Amino acid sequence: PPLDYIREELVTSLESRLGYQRNLLSETQAHARQLVLDSPILTDEETAAIKDLDENDMSSAVLDITYEKGTDLREAIEDVRAEATEVATEVDVVVLSDRAAGEDRVPIPSLLAVGGIHHHLVRNGLRNHVGIVLESGDPRAVHHFATLIGYGAGAVNPYLAYQTIEDLVAGPDGAELETAIDAYITAVEDGVLKTM
Numbered sequence: 001p002p003l004d005y006i007r008e009e010l011v012t013s014l015e016s017r018l019g020y021q022r023n024l025l026s027e028t029q030a031h032a033r034q035l036v037l038d039s040p041i042l043t044d045e046e047t048a049a050i051k052d053l054d055e056n057d058m059s060s061a062v063l064d065i066t067y068e069k070g071t072d073l074r075e076a077i078e079d080v081r082a083e084a085t086e087v088a089t090e091v092d093v094v095v096l097s098d099r100a101a102g103e104d105r106v107p108i109p110s111l112l113a114v115g116g117i118h119h120h121l122v123r124n125g126l127r128n129h130v131g132i133v134l135e136s137g138d139p140r141a142v143h144h145f146a147t148l149i150g151y152g153a154g155a156v157n158p159y160l161a162y163q164t165i166e167d168l169v170a171g172p173d174g175a176e177l178e179t180a181i182d183a184y185i186t187a188v189e190d191g192v193l194k195t196m
Contacts, residue, residue: 012196014189016040018050018131018154019058019092033057035093035131040155040192041145041185047135047157051095060093065113065136066105076108081120088126097135099159110138111147118152127152135159142191149192 019034033056042050053060063083067076084094096114098107114134121127134153137160139145148156162181169175 012193014039014041014193016154018133020130021128033092037155039185039189040149040153041188042133042155042157043181043185044157044159044162047095047133047159050093050133050155051135053093058092059090060095060133061087061091062095062097063087064100065096065098065108065110066100067108069104069106073108077112077116080108080113081117084117084121084130085124085126088121088124088130091130093131093133093154095133095135098137099135101137107136107138110134110136111144111151114148114153115151131155133157137161140164142188142195145188145192146195 016037016039017034018037020030021034022028022031035050035053035058037046050060051062063080065080067073067079080096087094094117096110096117098110098113101107114132118127118132121130131154132152133155134148135157137158139148139156139158140161145156145158161184165180165184166177169177169180174180
């Protein structure tokens with residue numbers, strides 16, 4: 001039978017681990033060198049900390065998942081795949097970011113970027129070497145997060161959703177920003193648990 005995530009919350013978890021996933025059949029100190037997240041839904045501050053990760057022999061790299069306007073999407077994806085292959089053995093976490101999107105830069109759809117890079121790394125035997133974090137304006141609904149996690153993202157930062165919430169609560173009659181963002185994250189987490 002399906003898991004009842006509400007009544008069985010003692011055995012359900014959204015904990016996510018980022019970093020080199022070593023051999024499951026052995027146990028060494030190196031196995032513990034991972035970044036453990038309570039939730040795959042990251043705040044802007046948590047994402048910034050991961051982008052600046054340089055502790056306990058762990059590091060991260062940020063890959064831009066935007067491409068120049070007028071360029072072929074297929075070429076843009078191939079370029080990002082090549083970059084991911086290069087850094088997969090050098091760092092523990094890859095952050096895919098579309099924050100550079102603008103008038104001249106078009107973001108690769110987040111699910112296409114995550115899935116394309118995940119499967120490319122799997123085919124090349126590198127997927128277990130690196131964790132994938134997505135920083136994108138694309139995800140906003142539970143389905144978006146569930147599919148991104150299902151396609152290989154270890155964590156997601158929906159920065160545009162947070163900016164939208166900030167606009168909605170602005171003004172004297174609005175709610176506290178932190179409370180509103182916490183409520184949004186809780187709703188997304190509940191939805192992802194229900195989907196799982």
